[in-house]
Amino acid sequence: MNYAPVIASKGDLIMSLSVLRNLPSIDQLLQREALQDLIAKSGRDVVRDRLRLVLDELRREIVGSNGSADSLGDGAKLAGEIEQRLRESFSLRQKSQTQKVINATGVVVHTNLGRAPLSHAALEAINQVAADYSNLEYDLVSGKRGKRGTGLEAMLKELLGCEAAAVVNNCAAAVLITLNTLGEGGEVIISRGELIEIGGSFRIPDVIAKSGARIREVGTTNRTRLSDYEKAINENTKVILRAHPSNYRIVGFTEKPSLEELARLASEHGLPLFEDLGSGCLVDLNPLGIHDEPTVQQAVKAGASVIAFSGDKLLGGPQSGIILGESELIKRIKSNPLMRALRVDKLTFAALEATIAAYLSGRALEEIPVQSALHLSKETVTRRARLFIRRARKITNDFQFNAIEGHSVVGGGSAPGNQLPTTLISITSSRLAAVEIEERLRANSPPIITRIVNDNLVIDLRTVSPAAENEILSAFAKLV
Numbered sequence: 156m157n158y159a160p161v162i163a164s165k166g167d168l169i170m171s172l173s174v175l176r177n178l179p180s181i182d183q184l185l186q187r188e189a190l191q192d193l194i195a196k197s198g199r200d201v202v203r204d205r206l207r208l209v210l211d212e213l214r215r216e217i218v219g220s221n222g223s224a225d226s227l228g229d230g231a232k233l234a235g236e237i238e239q240r241l242r243e244s245f246s247l248r249q250k251s252q253t254q255k256v257i258n259a260t261g262v263v264v265h266t267n268l269g270r271a272p273l274s275h276a277a278l279e280a281i282n283q284v285a286a287d288y289s290n291l292e293y294d295l296v297s298g299k300r301g302k303r304g305t306g307l308e309a310m311l312k313e314l315l316g317c318e319a320a321a322v323v324n325n326c327a328a329a330v331l332i333t334l335n336t337l338g339e340g341g342e343v344i345i346s347r348g349e350l351i352e353i354g355g356s357f358r359i360p361d362v363i364a365k366s367g368a369r370i371r372e373v374g375t376t377n378r379t380r381l382s383d384y385e386k387a388i389n390e391n392t393k394v395i396l397r398a399h400p401s402n403y404r405i406v407g408f409t410e411k412p413s414l415e416e417l418a419r420l421a422s423e424h425g426l427p428l429f430e431d432l433g434s435g436c437l438v439d440l441n442p443l444g445i446h447d448e449p450t451v452q453q454a455v456k457a458g459a460s461v462i463a464f465s466g467d468k469l470l471g472g473p474q475s476g477i478i479l480g481e482s483e484l485i486k487r488i489k490s491n492p493l494m495r496a497l498r499v500d501k502l503t504f505a506a507l508e509a510t511i512a513a514y515l516s517g518r519a520l521e522e523i524p525v526q527s528a529l530h531l532s533k534e535t536v537t538r539r540a541r542l543f544i545r546r547a548r549k550i551t552n553d554f555q556f557n558a559i560e561g562h563s564v565v566g567g568g569s570a571p572g573n574q575l576p577t578t579l580i581s582i583t584s585s586r587l588a589a590v591e592i593e594e595r596l597r598a599n600s601p602p603i604i605t606r607i608v609n610d611n612l613v614i615d616l617r618t619v620s621p622a623a624e625n626e627i628l629s630a631f632a633k634l635v
């Protein structure tokens with residue numbers, strides 16, 4: 156058997172030393188023509204610091220290489236190697252920074268891609284409030300200290316007919332603070348069919364535990380009756396929780412009480428009924444063939460005492476968690492010390508108010524990007540796809556563009572069984588495999604995120620703005 160030597164031979168060490176001696180100095184490197192663009196863009200000090208790291212790493216590799224680093228050779232070759240590593244390090248840093256991407260996947264609420272793009276009105280509102288002072292906690296009528304979110308609360312009451320409202324950082328925070336306020340030290344009743352995980356380690360049983368309440372599971376995975384809830388109620392019961400199974404469905408032999416029935420039971424026992432809606436759609440999606448996404452209005456009407464939902468899923472606003480409910484309960488939630496830790500900033504209030512304003516004025520389907528994308532008809536997507544293909548064919552013969560039938564996805568853990576009919580653009584090449592095209596589009600500036608369906612790269616224009624279409628076309632022009 157052959158064992159690799161643990162200690163480098165004397166000869167290897169001498170070779171490594173000669174490579175080390177050939178390493179150019181930082182000052183020599185900074186003068187190189189090839190680095191001037193990086194210096195101009197990032198500044199000399201930043202490039203110098205980064206060069207130091209690259210050189211340290213290279214030195215360690217050479218010493219640890221038992222002489223094999225000899226192939227790195229003379230000063231000029233080493234400088235080339237250093238330059239390349241430096242560029243990779245800058246590019247890696249740049250890629251990990253938050254930036255715009257083009258979502259060509261057709262997944263409308265894509266959690267990995269930042270969920271909802273904001274409306275123009277929301278962007279304008281953010282601009283106004285961000286660039287100047289604002290009345291965030293100042294009452295313009297009395298000229299005295301005011302409360303955060305008063306304006307938004309009034310808008311939500313008007314739009315949804317709830318008694319009161321509060322806003323926190325996201326829906327997970329809304330669930331946590333509500334359960335902590337209403338359930339701490341007591342029992343929370345929930346059906347076994349709703350012990351859900353949303354993803355990103357948000358699991359209902361864990362959140363209940365963190366809220367300081369104890370979980371009391373009732374029923375079975377597929378069937379839970381009103382009487383199961385009723386039998387579980389005891390002197391320690393503090394809340395009945397219902398969680399919308401956002402990202403999965405139990406089908407077949409199933410049963411669960413309606414929200415109205417649960418609300419009646421809760422009220423008979425003087426208990427609050429808390430509905431975690433998740434997506435919280437304000438628009439009835441039945442006309443789109445999406446039949447199991449309840450609206451917030453329905454939950455309010457059914458008599459839930461408290462309702463929580465996300466601001467950046469189907470609502471189409473900024474990341475936030477909206478809590479609606481009875482005045483007395485919302486007041487207790489607002490005075491929970493956790494509120495200070497979970498509250499949102501002025502930018503979120505500005506964007507959320509502008510988003511809600513679109514619903515109030517009846518223009519949500521036109522103005523809110525998530526809603527526009529969902530309501531885009533198949534005919535419109537098809538027309539845009541055909542036009543795109545015609546333009547693309549003029550730009551390049553290296554790729555074949557074809558329209559094929561397919562489906563867009565709602566996403567964001569909403570309506571998992573539902574797909575919206577769409578026309579996809581399939582893109583193939585005799586020189587590049589689908590994964591290679593995907594990778595190159597992802598490396599574009601701005602990055603273009605696509606899907607691979609049956610080994611073919613596809614683009615779904617449902618989630619692509621007309622301006623972004625042009626950027627995709629120029630990306631292909633560059634790929635030629």
Ligand SMILES: *Cc1c(COP(=O)(O)O)cnc(C)c1O
Pocket residue numbers: 325326327328330353357398399400401402431432433434464465466475476567568
């Ligand atoms: C998405 C979701 C959450 C978490 O919402 P975030 O806004 O991502 O914190 C909680 N509950 C349900 C039912 C959900 O669908």
